[in-house]
Amino acid sequence: MIGWRLLLTRPADESTALAAVLAGAGVFSSSLPLLEIEALPVVGVQQTIIQGLDAYCAVIVVSKPAARLVVEQVARHWPQPPRQCWFSVGAATAQILAGHGLDVCCPQEGDDSEALLELAQLREAVARPDARVLIVRGEGGRELLAERLRASGASVDYLELYRRGLSDYAPGVLAQRIAAERLNGLVVSSGQGFEHLRQLAGNAWPELARLPLFVPSPRVAEMARAAGAQTVVDCRGASAVALLTALRETRPVL
CATH class of the missing domain: 3.40.50.10090 (Rossmann fold)
Known part of the structure; x- marks a missing residue:
């Protein structure tokens, strides 16, 4: 799975735990929480x-x-x-x-x-x-x-x-983070998480929609495709195990 560089969007504590598991599997990740509980x-x-x-x-x-x-x-x-x-x-x-x-x-x-x-x-x-x-x-x-x-x-x-709720970020921060850290995959854990991702992307969404997007269910996959996401991977779950399985089966864009 070397080659994946992922944006994590879960609440901060969950992103921290997921990032640790991904790091153990050789996957780089960057956290930008889009859900505040x-x-x-x-x-x-x-x-x-x-x-x-x-x-x-x-x-x-x-x-x-x-x-x-x-x-x-x-x-x-x-x-x-x-x-x-x-x-x-x-x-x-x-x-x-x-x-x-x-x-x-x-x-x-x-x-x-x-x-x-x-x-x-x-x-x-x-x-x-x-x-x-x-x-x-x-x-x-x-x-x-x-x-x-x-x-x-x-x-x-x-x-x-x-x-x-959606965390308060400056305009453009999402696209800037992806470019600065050369991220090549996006991860959302819910339909609302996806909506917040698209909202924060703003005018940059058509470009970001080209990146592989990992989602937890067919419902969220359908939402993402309807919004223009070009490569949507349904992990069939939001767990770290489900994400790792999907990463193994999907080739990263380097």
Whole structure:
């Protein structure tokens, strides 16, 4: 994989962890976080959902920030967490939940919505009559999960615990970073991350759209292609393992 020089756009702490893994595999990376996590106040409907957590046969947590925030709320309102099935899209999110004593399952191969929906444990959990599912997430995203679960007969509620903001950068900083460090690949971890990338690129987007773009799912791949990205690589997950696998299978432009 020598030859790849990647721009990472995850929140700062996640980019730091990913950069370390990439460096160990001989991949150079440069971090320009495009997502800032801002926790939302848990009041009103959100608080009612937490207090009535035991009404759900399955709880799906879609990201590491969602996992960190929801375990805080569970600890605050439930001295003993209710016994139910918890699910995550990726293994890193599952580790956070399991570390707080929750019974969690996640796909062994692939860490996206499609892989989770194929999980036998999730299908079994929602097969019961009047199944209720809670999806814990940030504002927006992961609509495919709710659509498919509702189509199977389950009712679905959302618990939104954070929003993702765009960091404040000077105009032109993205193109300047790519040119200065001779970067030849872009990495985004979500649809909103891609939207922020395109927004920050501004008038430089048509040129930057020529670079290989690594995305976590078919949904984000479709967004990127519709926006003009010329080489989109679907990693089928946002984990370091998924990215490394995609890098091995894609030839860098030197």
